[in-house]
Amino acid sequence: MTATLAIKGGTVIDQSGSRRADVVVSADGTILAVGVGLDGDRSLDATDCVVAPGFVDLHVHLRQPGKEEAETIETGARGAARGGFTSVLAMPNTTPAMDCAAVVREVIDLAKDTICDVRPSAAITVGREGERLTPMAELVRLGVRVFTDDGTGIQDDKLMRTALDYAGSLAHLCGGRAIVLAQHCEVSALSEGGFMHEGEWSSRLGIPGQPAEAEELMVMRDIALARLTGTRVHFQHLSTAGSVGMVRVAKAAGLPVTAEAATHHFCLTDACCADYDPVFKVHPPLRTDVDVAAVRQGLIDGTIDAIATDHAPHTPQDKERTFADAPPGMLGLETAFALANTHLDLPIEDLLALLSWRPAAIAGLESDHGGPIVEGAPANLAVVDPATTWTVSGAAMASRSTNTPYEGMTVRGRVRHTILRGDPVVIDGEAQR
Numbered sequence: 252m253t254a255t256l257a258i259k260g261g262t263v264i265d266q267s268g269s270r271r272a273d274v275v276v277s278a279d280g281t282i283l284a285v286g287v288g289l290d291g292d293r294s295l296d297a298t299d300c301v302v303a304p305g306f307v308d309l310h311v312h313l314r315q316p317g318k319e320e321a322e323t324i325e326t327g328a329r330g331a332a333r334g335g336f337t338s339v340l341a342m343p344n345t346t347p348a349m350d351c352a353a354v355v356r357e358v359i360d361l362a363k364d365t366i367c368d369v370r371p372s373a374a375i376t377v378g379r380e381g382e383r384l385t386p387m388a389e390l391v392r393l394g395v396r397v398f399t400d401d402g403t404g405i406q407d408d409k410l411m412r413t414a415l416d417y418a419g420s421l422a423h424l425c426g427g428r429a430i431v432l433a434q435h436c437e438v439s440a441l442s443e444g445g446f447m448h449e450g451e452w453s454s455r456l457g458i459p460g461q462p463a464e465a466e467e468l469m470v471m472r473d474i475a476l477a478r479l480t481g482t483r484v485h486f487q488h489l490s491t492a493g494s495v496g497m498v499r500v501a502k503a504a505g506l507p508v509t510a511e512a513a514t515h516h517f518c519l520t521d522a523c524c525a526d527y528d529p530v531f532k533v534h535p536p537l538r539t540d541v542d543v544a545a546v547r548q549g550l551i552d553g554t555i556d557a558i559a560t561d562h563a564p565h566t567p568q569d570k571e572r573t574f575a576d577a578p579p580g581m582l583g584l585e586t587a588f589a590l591a592n593t594h595l596d597l598p599i600e601d602l603l604a605l606l607s608w609r610p611a612a613i614a615g616l617e618s619d620h621g622g623p624i625v626e627g628a629p630a631n632l633a634v635v636d637p638a639t640t641w642t643v644s645g646a647a648m649a650s651r652s653t654n655t656p657y658e659g660m661t662v663r664g665r666v667r668h669t670i671l672r673g674d675p676v677v678i679d680g681e682a683q684r
């Protein structure tokens with residue numbers, strides 16, 4: 252008989268609602284029972300905690316292969332598990348890029364024994380150079396469900412149309428489910444040479460800016476292309492009020508679009524760049540109060556389907572350069588739940604939807620992650636304490652890098668335990684391996 256673990260004294264919250272219950276899971280990875288007064292061979296305390304389906308992050312940079320000094324799949328997965336995530340989608344802007352079967356297989360192999368499931372996305376174009384499509388059918392057969400050139404958007408309208416048509420024709424390879432093209436919306440002709448949001452703060456600081464329109468023009472085009480091709484487009488890290496408004500209208504018209512917001516785009520504004528600290532440099536850039544309010548509203552009213560982290564580790568040597576020279580990106584995995592819980596005026600059920608079951612459905616992971624907490628379901632769970640406050644420290648994180656923009660900030664809501672296939676991989680905030 253396999254050992255059992257009882258998660259005791261918490262409130263279970265999933266798509267079907269909220270109830271006080273203990274949850275018993277087995278070491279072979281399934282939920283054995285949900286009910287009151289249950290016991291197991293071992294137990295985990297969940298007093299004052301919410302027991303939820305594990306979180307799913309549609310957007311992480313794990314830097315392997317190629318930049319292992321900043322992060323590895325193993326350290327990134329450890330940070331993810333500490334953040335309550337049981338599945339993350341690795342972006343393809345590695346070196347070499349995840350644009351062919353060999354590199355995708357390498358990522359799958361490196362992720363075999365991690366404490367959070369790491370799924371590979373793959374590039375839409377070879378080398379993410381925006382010129383030739385990758386062998387998408389071959390990559391779908393390896394299990395890839397999401398394609399993106401993240402880090403850049405597809406600039407060429409015709410190529411994007413062809414990519415959507417091609418992706419739309421591949422559903423038969425994965426049981427009829429749609430392949431998703433995820434887009435980093437940025438018209439490089441408008442953003443090139445800009446290092447922060449173009450507006451009052453960039454003028455005051457003398458830092459060249461990227462206008463909101465660099466994002467919005469591509470959102471507009473891809474909504475039109477989703478209508479033309481019928482293929483689903485997922486908008487990554489939406490950051491402007493205009494983008495949120497366009498996606499709202501597109502959804503109301505029934506077009507096949509979904510969207511995510513990165514935590515920093517609803518917590519921080521371009522005013523954070525006032526001291527020229529490159530820890531606040533990110534693409535798309537931090538925007539204005541008005542944009543932050545619009546992103547929050549989009550999350551509240553369902554226009555934006557998911558919270559993602561865009562976890563982007565960079566070594567101190569790289570990040571501690573001038574604002575212009577430093578690479579864009581910030582850590583996100585270990586702070587996502589607390590930031591959403593602190594900054595979004597949403598009931599916990601809605602927060603969990605944004606962090607768990609809605610992103611799981613977008614990535615086609617709903618049979619393994621984000622599902623209802625019922626007997627027989629996969630035991631991938633996050634146990635979170637929404638009331639506890641703590642102070643963010645980059646050095647205390649599992650990441651190989653420390654570039655958090657929230658250093659020293661007090662936030663509310665802590666991930667206590669994470670369970671991956673019945674295995675308590677994080678207990679009381681500590682990764683177990």
Ligand code: DOR
Nearest residue numbers: 312402533534563579580
């Ligand atoms: O800020 C960013 N960092 N935006 C991106 O699109 C890429 C990412 C990275 O890989 O560092």
